[in-house]
Structure formats: structure tokens, C-alpha cells
Amino acid sequence: MSSILAKIGLTASATSFGFSQCRSSIASHQSLVRFFHSSQFWYGDNAANNAKNRERYANDPEYRNRMLQKQREWTRERRAKDTDFVANRRQSNLRWIAKKRPAHIQNYINDPEYRKSQKHNRRNSEAVVQRADLKRKANINNSYQKNALLHWILKATWQCRLFWETHEPLISEEPDGTPGICSSCNGVSTQRLWWRRKKVDEKSAEKMGDESSKQVLDCHNCFCDMDWEKALPLGYRGHVFGSGKRLREPD
Ligand SMILES: [Zn+2]
Structure with a gap:
């Protein structure tokens, strides 16, 4: 019996049997057999049970909500008990x-x-879309202006005649945009409009090599956040989108 216990990772000690015997009227050998069988069941079918639970979690919304609720309660308790x-x-x-x-x-x-x-x-994620809408409407972090500039550049047929001091716009030929990595926020995303830096500082150029340093890109958000005045093309600085003033085509 002791070798069987060793197999399931338990040690047969006199005190543990004694404890079982004291707590119930079941004879010690019956208790051990019952315990062994229940342990064997648990260990042997652990992977199968997990798979079953995963399937139930994916397909049974009521079960999923119950599990999520339990998780939320557990997190709340941990937060209250553990400050770190x-x-x-x-x-x-x-x-x-x-x-x-x-x-x-x-x-x-x-x-x-x-x-x-x-x-x-x-x-x-509806929550993400709703949050972005609210931010835009309230122009939080200049998001209304940034979004208006983006759409103006994408719509303007004469945008190729505009000139920016620090960057040049790269408009994707793909309707869904082109994937790229932003050098400022380091985010990887698909954008209809990327901004290519005209000048790359020496340190970055050295790090990236000659060819790569020609394609240092910034996402629209990072480009606008660098300096909003410079985000507007030369001759259009100071413009406020939504003010009713129409932007005219350059001569
Ligand atoms: Zn960025």
C-alpha cells in the first residue's frame, strides 16, 4: 500500500490514518481505499476534466458567466488583501x-x-470603439483635430502638392492600409496613412543601417503628438477643423 501512496505522491503516516479514523466511523483501510480511488480518479482524469471544462466554458454562456463572476470576486478579494x-x-x-x-x-x-x-x-471590442468615439467627440488629447486631419489628407486629391516640414505622408494603395511599425510608440499596426521622417538622427541611422534609416515611419497619432503645429502642412498652420473655415487648394 505504501508503494501505491508513493505513486500518487502521498506518505502513509500513522498520524494521518489516526486522524481519518477519529473523524469518521469508517475503518482505516476502507478510508484509505476510498481515498486512493478518489485520488486516482482525480489525477488520472485531470487532463480530460480540464478539456471538458474548457469546452463547456466555450459553449455554455451560463457556465462562462459563473466562472467569470468567480474570477472577478477572487480578484476583488486579492486586491483588498494584497496591496502589491x-x-x-x-x-x-x-x-x-x-x-x-x-x-x-x-x-x-x-x-x-x-x-x-x-x-x-x-x-x-465594442468598448474600444465606444471609448474612441467619446474621446473624439470631446476632443480629448486633440483626437478630434487629429482625426479630421487624417481624413482631410486621405480625401484631398491635391495632397501631393502639400509640404510638411519634418515628414512626408505615405498613403497606402491598399484600401485596408499597409502594415508597419511606428518608430515613436513602437506599435505595429495597419494604417492608411504613415508618416516618413525626412531627417533621422545620427544615432538612429547608425543603429538601423543606411537603407532602413530611409524608412523611419511614425503613425499618425505619434506624428501629431510630436508638434501639432508642424502636423499641419506649410501654409495651413493654425487651422482649426470644425471651425467652419474651408481649406482651399494651393495655387
Ligand atoms: Zn506611434
């Missing part, structure tokens, strides 16, 4: 993202299917 819980969790998430990031970038740039799945996930 939030910071530790954030650190752990950041480590996980950093570990996965190189593969994510490679897949995103080179695999259209992977890109599609990422886009689908983001579009599905």
Missing part, C-alpha cells in the same frame, strides 16, 4: 507581452491571416 497585487499583475503582464512581442511583430508584418485575426479581435 495590482502592481505585480501589471509587471507580470508586461513581461508576458515583452516575451511574445518579437514573434507578434514578425507574424503581423508577414502573415495576412494573422493580421486579419488581430483586426477581427480589435473590431469586436
